[in-house]
Amino acid sequence: MNVVWFLVLSAFIFVIGASGVLTRRNPLVVLLCLELMLNAGNLALVAFARMHGSQAGQVFALIVMVIAACEVVIGLGIIVAMYRNRLPIDVDEMSELRG
Amino acid sequence: MSATSYGWLVLAFPLAGTLIISFGWLRGWPARWPGWIASGAILGAFLSSIGALVQLQQEPDDGRSLVDSAWTYVATSNVRVDMSILVDPLSVFMCLVVSGVSFLIHVYSVAYMGGDRGYTRYFAYLNYFVFSMLLLVLAANFVVLIVGWAFVGAASYLLISYWYRRETAATAGIKAFVINVIGDVGLVIAAFLLLDRTNALDYAGVFGHAHQAFGHNDTTLVIACLLLLVGAFAKSAQLPLHTWLPDAMEGPTPVSALIHAATMVTAGVYLIARMHPLFELAPTAADVSAIIGAATLVFAASVAMVVTDLKRSIAYSTISQIGYMVMGVSVFAYAAGMFHLMTHAFFKALLFMGAGSVISAMGGIQDMDRMGGFRKAMPFTFVAFLCGALALAAFPLTSGFFSKDEILAFTIDRGGWFWILAIAGYLGAALTAFYAFRMVFRVFWGAPVEEARELEQGQIAHHPPANPATGEPEDTDVGFPAEEHHIAERDWPMRAAMGPLAVLAVLAGAVQVPGVDDVIENFLAPTFADSRFHDTAPTTGSELLGLVAGGLISLAGIAVAYHVYVRRRGVTLQLRDRFARVHGFLVNKWYFDELYAAVFVRPVATFGGFGRGVIETRFVQGFIVGGATGVVRVGTSFARSIQTGYLRAYALLLLLGVAALALYFLLASS
Numbered sequence: 001m002n003v004v005w006f007l008v009l010s011a012f013i014f015v016i017g018a019s020g021v022l023t024r025r026n027p028l029v030v031l032l033c034l035e036l037m038l039n040a041g042n043l044a045l046v047a048f049a050r051m052h053g054s055q056a057g058q059v060f061a062l063i064v065m066v067i068a069a070c071e072v073v074i075g076l077g078i079i080v081a082m083y084r085n086r087l088p089i090d091v092d093e094m095s096e097l098r099g
Numbered sequence: 100m101s102a103t104s105y106g107w108l109v110l111a112f113p114l115a116g117t118l119i120i121s122f123g124w125l126r127g128w129p130a131r132w133p134g135w136i137a138s139g140a141i142l143g144a145f146l147s148s149i150g151a152l153v154q155l156q157q158e159p160d161d162g163r164s165l166v167d168s169a170w171t172y173v174a175t176s177n178v179r180v181d182m183s184i185l186v187d188p189l190s191v192f193m194c195l196v197v198s199g200v201s202f203l204i205h206v207y208s209v210a211y212m213g214g215d216r217g218y219t220r221y222f223a224y225l226n227y228f229v230f231s232m233l234l235l236v237l238a239a240n241f242v243v244l245i246v247g248w249a250f251v252g253a254a255s256y257l258l259i260s261y262w263y264r265r266e267t268a269a270t271a272g273i274k275a276f277v278i279n280v281i282g283d284v285g286l287v288i289a290a291f292l293l294l295d296r297t298n299a300l301d302y303a304g305v306f307g308h309a310h311q312a313f314g315h316n317d318t319t320l321v322i323a324c325l326l327l328l329v330g331a332f333a334k335s336a337q338l339p340l341h342t343w344l345p346d347a348m349e350g351p352t353p354v355s356a357l358i359h360a361a362t363m364v365t366a367g368v369y370l371i372a373r374m375h376p377l378f379e380l381a382p383t384a385a386d387v388s389a390i391i392g393a394a395t396l397v398f399a400a401s402v403a404m405v406v407t408d409l410k411r412s413i414a415y416s417t418i419s420q421i422g423y424m425v426m427g428v429s430v431f432a433y434a435a436g437m438f439h440l441m442t443h444a445f446f447k448a449l450l451f452m453g454a455g456s457v458i459s460a461m462g463g464i465q466d467m468d469r470m471g472g473f474r475k476a477m478p479f480t481f482v483a484f485l486c487g488a489l490a491l492a493a494f495p496l497t498s499g500f501f502s503k504d505e506i507l508a509f510t511i512d513r514g515g516w517f518w519i520l521a522i523a524g525y526l527g528a529a530l531t532a533f534y535a536f537r538m539v540f541r542v543f544w545g546a547p548v549e550e551a552r553e554l555e556q557g558q559i560a561h562h563p564p565a566n567p568a569t570g571e572p573e574d575t576d577v578g579f580p581a582e583e584h585h586i587a588e589r590d591w592p593m594r595a596a597m598g599p600l601a602v603l604a605v606l607a608g609a610v611q612v613p614g615v616d617d618v619i620e621n622f623l624a625p626t627f628a629d630s631r632f633h634d635t636a637p638t639t640g641s642e643l644l645g646l647v648a649g650g651l652i653s654l655a656g657i658a659v660a661y662h663v664y665v666r667r668r669g670v671t672l673q674l675r676d677r678f679a680r681v682h683g684f685l686v687n688k689w690y691f692d693e694l695y696a697a698v699f700v701r702p703v704a705t706f707g708g709f710g711r712g713v714i715e716t717r718f719v720q721g722f723i724v725g726g727a728t729g730v731v732r733v734g735t736s737f738a739r740s741i742q743t744g745y746l747r748a749y750a751l752l753l754l755l756g757v758a759a760l761a762l763y764f765l766l767a768s769s
Binding site: 018021022023030091094 | 745746750
């Protein structure tokens, strides 16, 4: 199969993830969408690795998965902490950094 | 001990007095200690001056100019300035006059200022003043001279605005200081010009090189001498820089006696005498100085005739008398000028002390219109004041008689157009005799006023203290002394100070009587030995003729005063009404203050107001400061608006940024 198909799919998934991050207000959904973006990147890496016949891209995809897992752990931890403190679970409410 | 060691002691005593009084008040001294400490310090200086005099007289005639250096101030490639003093007959003479009269005035002040809350501060200032003045006269180079000169100005400022909560006193102090600084600037520039041409700053070097560096009436030298005169005239209150002296009467009366009559104002005379080698090389400058001296003496005498404020009248008489001295030293009659300086110090200090006594009896009122008949109430003050007035009027055989007429005799002796100056001098002498006895007759003759009657009955009246200039009730924290009358000659230090001065005012002329003795001239001779005019002197006959003429003029002036103020008291009022415009012109002091206000003060004040109102608020605050803050404010408000706090906005920006970068690299690589 042509690598183009993989890349088009990857781009679709990435755009879905990015638009989800930009538009959704629930941090859980934002985290899910981030995962989508990361996995779109993974898909592109693996596709290119296959095209070049090299293992490096696949190994790199594994590393991205590990980092994604770490990121989810931290993100979920923050969300749980917010829930325990009875803070609103809404990314728009969390605007302490506004200038 | 050598003469110079005594010279250092002369400086050390008042300086030590200043420091001890300034810092010692923390100990909480008993009431009059600061006054006696200060008096003791000045007495020490006086005795040291006598020591210097005795030592100096043992030197040979040509060795009586001793310079001693304590340390080096500045040493550069070709200029070396030492902290050095010059002890010669002229400086010792000045030291004796300054410290002697100052001592008596200190003693007087011990009583006069007794009720004042600023007693300690007063004596610290007073000793500081005497130190500055002695530094000025002992200086051996221009740098030390300028330091002393500026110190004297500062001390004068401090003492004039001594009652600093009085607005009139504060502004008078500022006025005096500003005019003195004009003189300082003239002196400094003159010193620069001389340094430039002679490569020296010490007197010996400058005078020694002057003959090679400058030709006769060299333009630079004339300019330098005129600048020296600016300094001298500012200190000595000569036209046109005289306006500060009458205002300086805002200070306590002993200060007027000390600074504004006996010592500080004679610094200009001393300067001209000290710089005589330069002035003799630049006779043009000396002639200018003589003319201004003559103009000043007539001007000030004419104003002194009509002023009703007792102290201001004496102040104008000081300006007038210093006009005589300036004229004397400028026609190269140095010894005569210094002689008049000495006698004037005696009788003018005495007149001020008497005036202080009367003013305290009047509860601070200085207006002669309110005074009268104090003859019986204050006999001692009356006699003392009369002695001073006789000497001021040059009554025959008093001190002022010999000294003033010697100046005029020398002026006539110069020949040429100098007789115009001499006529001005005789005119001034007639006016002087008139206004001197105008004061005497108005204050001591006539029906006793209420205050005088109370004093006669031994009743010490009380007045709430008031500002004599405006009549406003006084803030008693300032401590104007005269709430009680006990200081009106009732306290012995006042009489102890006035007594010797009264004797000196009458008898001091005996030291230099034409044809009899020449004590002062002989004593000062070594200083002025290099003068071209050293050997020229009017003949004894012409001097005696001058004395007769001066005596007749003096008697005539006194007789006129007696006629219009005692025998026909109302006549002055008629005269005033008939010559209302002349009187107004004189009473307003020839409109000098108004002229300066219109020419200098108001334009500068207007410009200052413009600067404050327009430049400061519109340009500096509005444009420069406002512009800079405006740019920062706009920039930060933009940067702040980016910080929305919405996570998704940051994410969008991040995404757009990355996309833009990617697009750029794609385009760049293709």
